[in-house]
Amino acid sequence: MKLKYALLGLSLAIGTAYAADDVTVIIGSAAPMSGPQAAYGQDNTNGVRMAINDLNKKNIMIGGKKVIWKIDAQDDQADPKQATSVAQKFVDEKVNGVVGHLNSGCTYPASRIYNNAGIPNITPSSTDPKIAEQGFKTFFRIIANDNALGAGLANYAKNQMKAKTVAVIDDRTAYGQGVADVFAKTAQKDGMKVLDREYTNDKATDFSAILTKIKAANPDVIFYGGMYTQAGPMLRQMEQLGIKAKFMGGDGICAPELAKLAGKAADVTVCAEGGSPLSQMPGGDAWKKRYDAEFGASAFQIYSPYSYDATMVLATAMEKAKSVEPAKYLPFIQKIDYNGVTKKDIHFMADGNLAQPTITLSTFDNGVKKVVAVESVK
Numbered sequence: 001m002k003l004k005y006a007l008l009g010l011s012l013a014i015g016t017a018y019a020a021d022d023v024t025v026i027i028g029s030a031a032p033m034s035g036p037q038a039a040y041g042q043d044n045t046n047g048v049r050m051a052i053n054d055l056n057k058k059n060i061m062i063g064g065k066k067v068i069w070k071i072d073a074q075d076d077q078a079d080p081k082q083a084t085s086v087a088q089k090f091v092d093e094k095v096n097g098v099v100g101h102l103n104s105g106c107t108y109p110a111s112r113i114y115n116n117a118g119i120p121n122i123t124p125s126s127t128d129p130k131i132a133e134q135g136f137k138t139f140f141r142i143i144a145n146d147n148a149l150g151a152g153l154a155n156y157a158k159n160q161m162k163a164k165t166v167a168v169i170d171d172r173t174a175y176g177q178g179v180a181d182v183f184a185k186t187a188q189k190d191g192m193k194v195l196d197r198e199y200t201n202d203k204a205t206d207f208s209a210i211l212t213k214i215k216a217a218n219p220d221v222i223f224y225g226g227m228y229t230q231a232g233p234m235l236r237q238m239e240q241l242g243i244k245a246k247f248m249g250g251d252g253i254c255a256p257e258l259a260k261l262a263g264k265a266a267d268v269t270v271c272a273e274g275g276s277p278l279s280q281m282p283g284g285d286a287w288k289k290r291y292d293a294e295f296g297a298s299a300f301q302i303y304s305p306y307s308y309d310a311t312m313v314l315a316t317a318m319e320k321a322k323s324v325e326p327a328k329y330l331p332f333i334q335k336i337d338y339n340g341v342t343k344k345d346i347h348f349m350a351d352g353n354l355a356q357p358t359i360t361l362s363t364f365d366n367g368v369k370k371v372v373a374v375e376s377v378k
Helices: 002-021 038-057 080-092 104-117 146-159 174-189 208-217 228-240 256-268 284-295 304-321 326-334
Strands: 023-031 065-075 097-100 121-123 139-141 165-170 193-199 221-225 246-249 269-274 358-365 368-376
Touching (some): 023 304, 038 097, 038 304, 065 080, 080 104, 104 121, 104 174, 146 269, 146 358, 174 193, 208 228, 228 256, 256 368, 304 326
Parallel strands (some): 023 065, 023 097, 097 121, 121 139, 221 246
């Protein structure tokens, strides 16, 4: 018996020694996990969690130590103030890298906090060009920005829909205003007339006054810069008012949830999102099968493949640097060339924007989202 306990003690001691040689890497994941945008936020987090699970299966060694990968998922509530609190929490906890935030209005202030702390952050979904224009070396975007989305939609409205007049609404968030501004500017450049420009907020549900005014102008297209949470009710109210215009918007509305909120009223929609359809992504179909098996098919929205790749880019940079320290692996993100699920040869320009992105334009048919065009951005 004494020998048995002695061997047990030795076994525990050896196990402890091995554990002491492990290094834990924490990836912060920031997105709205509650509130109206929770479906987007949960999808984002699922992508990070799936990557973390895959990384742990690989038994990766960095600097001679086995890496234990962990996720710290935080709810920023799609609120810029809460986002800065989450960012500071990540800094205080010394996370090794961050995937997030989902909303541009959250990423914009949070990116300064990460930059000041020297922590790399990759957004899988924030598209406001102004974020990159801050010049932070720790910021990266793994999806096309609003300059590509807004311009692509305006060009499609002119060339494919033969629109001559548009009305523009935005929710006054950094994302909504940004993509709406690009659309309006490009529409005018393309020879279309902007008949009206209206504003709401990202909590509104009643758009009758705005839509009644726009109905009188009778535009060919109504563009909304904002999220599906407002676009759904807006489409229903357009239908109730008998407005015949087509409806357009960026990636904020380009989700299956839009059809759940708007019903058949969503069928007048054309929306754009950064990247290619899953079926055209290098690893899209196989990855989606694994995602559905892990989280359920109904959980998928848009951004989880990008949050997955963002996590993998951080991990790959650490492997190449042979270090999990942000200051040491940051330069390896800046020169990364990674073959991901969403894109081959993922690499970034000097300002952190994704090099050679694509955009996908989709519509809805009886509530089912369907791709109508895929365009490369020069």
